[in-house]
Amino acid sequence: MHPIRKKRLTIVLFLIAGVAVAVGLTTYALRQNINLFYDPSQISAGEAPVDVRIRAGGMVEEGSVVRDPESLEVEFRVTDFSASVPVVYVGILPDLFAEGQGVVAMGKLNGKGRFVADQVLAKHDENYMPPEVAEALAKSAKARGENGEGTGAPSTY
Amino acid sequence: MWQIFHKLGSPKWFFGIATRLMPWLLAGALALLAVGLVWGLAFAPKDYLQGNSYRIIFIHVPSAFLAQSVYIMMASAAVVTLVWRMKLADVFVKAVAPVGLVLTFLALFTGAVWGKPTWGTWWIWDARLTSMLILLFLYGGAIALDRAINDEKSAARAVAVLVLVGVVNIPIIKYSVEWWNTLHQPATFKLTEKPSMPAEMWVPLLLSVLGLYLMFGWLACLRMQTEILVREQRTRWVKEHVLARRAG
Numbered sequence: 001m002h003p004i005r006k007k008r009l010t011i012v013l014f015l016i017a018g019v020a021v022a023v024g025l026t027t028y029a030l031r032q033n034i035n036l037f038y039d040p041s042q043i044s045a046g047e048a049p050v051d052v053r054i055r056a057g058g059m060v061e062e063g064s065v066v067r068d069p070e071s072l073e074v075e076f077r078v079t080d081f082s083a084s085v086p087v088v089y090v091g092i093l094p095d096l097f098a099e100g101q102g103v104v105a106m107g108k109l110n111g112k113g114r115f116v117a118d119q120v121l122a123k124h125d126e127n128y129m130p131p132e133v134a135e136a137l138a139k140s141a142k143a144r145g146e147n148g149e150g151t152g153a154p155s156t157y
Numbered sequence: 158m159w160q161i162f163h164k165l166g167s168p169k170w171f172f173g174i175a176t177r178l179m180p181w182l183l184a185g186a187l188a189l190l191a192v193g194l195v196w197g198l199a200f201a202p203k204d205y206l207q208g209n210s211y212r213i214i215f216i217h218v219p220s221a222f223l224a225q226s227v228y229i230m231m232a233s234a235a236v237v238t239l240v241w242r243m244k245l246a247d248v249f250v251k252a253v254a255p256v257g258l259v260l261t262f263l264a265l266f267t268g269a270v271w272g273k274p275t276w277g278t279w280w281i282w283d284a285r286l287t288s289m290l291i292l293l294f295l296y297g298g299a300i301a302l303d304r305a306i307n308d309e310k311s312a313a314r315a316v317a318v319l320v321l322v323g324v325v326n327i328p329i330i331k332y333s334v335e336w337w338n339t340l341h342q343p344a345t346f347k348l349t350e351k352p353s354m355p356a357e358m359w360v361p362l363l364l365s366v367l368g369l370y371l372m373f374g375w376l377a378c379l380r381m382q383t384e385i386l387v388r389e390q391r392t393r394w395v396k397e398h399v400l401a402r403r404a405g
Contacts, residue, residue, distance in 0.1 A: 005240050009240045011239075012236055012239050016325070019321075019322050023325045023329070027329070027336075031337065034337045035337045036283040038338075057338060094275070094276065094277030095274065104340050119278075120277070121276045121278055122275060122276055123276065123340055123342070124206060124207065125342050125343075126343045127353040127354065128204045128207075128345065129204065129205055129354065130203065130204070130205065130355065131203065135205075
């Protein structure tokens with residue numbers, strides 16, 4: 001390679017490496033701000049600020065959804081399978097909201113460790129399948145469950 | 158090897174190759190897109206959770222995939238511009254930047270349309286969506302910078318540096334869903350594992366991606382040819398080409 005071109009190539013590579021390091025360090029330093037939501041374990045460990053608008057995300061715990069028959073108020077627990085946080089929300093939930101599905105709630109953590117949400121978004125995973133397959137999977141999981149085994153933790157939320 | 162490299166740098170040679178290649182690219186693109194999109198949008202099974210609304214994936218994923226792919230191609234061309242000062246590399250960057258912009262916009266737009274019925278919101282500032290928006294601005298910035306500088310050579314170098322600086326955003330887009338908590342789900346397609354959807358869903362999706370690649374190839378050739386004709390308008394071969402086209 002011609003020495004001038006070699007020199008230019010070196011400069012270009014240094015440019016890319018320099019920018020990558022700068023951006024890498026910046027995003028690393030800001031990682032807590034880039035994270036969209038706090039996990040239930042972070043919240044129960046006291047890492048999330050109280051009375052500040054934050055987001056909490058995780059799975060809706062099976063059997064935890066309680067709807068108020070008189071109003072739009074809903075209570076449920078959000079879990080990451082190691083800790084869980086109770087959430088209160090008044091409003092219309094997205095269609096995909098269900099027990100065992102992922103959610104991201106926006107709101108404030110009150111002093112008693114309850115999360116008062118003013119917006120609840122549904123989070124779905126990267127798995128797609130036809131309804132028949134999903135039904136068959138659910139059936140076989142149930143059969144296994146009746147044999148005294150767990151239904152298997154969902155992959156991601 | 159170097160000879161091919163130097164030939165590739167000749168606008169006249171590329172013009173001829175592109176003319177021969179373009180009908181094939183267009184035919185392949187239309188065929189693959191027709192099969193992929195009709196299959197995906199009308200015949201593929203619906204999703205157990207999202208029902209029919211997931212079908213926008215057959216437009217969303219190909220455009221998002223291409224938007225990033227085109228940027229990587231532009232960055233490679235930018236290295237060639239800076240190191241070898243090859244005219245054709247700059248022609249490529251200039252020709253495909255608007256195409257990349259449109260693809261990124263399409264990915265963001267279809268994502269918003271998809272997000273409303275599934276997540277419950279059009280937009281959220283999570284890492285994947287934000288980094289994709291930055292990609293849109295990078296494309297826009299490259300186009301604006303090129304227009305802002307009158308001298309062709311200085312414009313080419315300035316744009317090349319901008320494009321190269323922005324390339325760091327590509328791994329961020331790719332890994333944003335793994336490095337940080339996001340609302341956007343992780344990738345369905347991984348290089349090392351089987352896709353997490355059945356074949357009757359991923360085959361039409363793959364056909365759409367390939368079709369869009371060919372469509373991009375056709376568009377890139379067309380736009381590069383136009384740019385070459387403008388830049389080389391004083392040369393003899395362009396004058397002869399225009400006269401021949403006019404006579405024919």
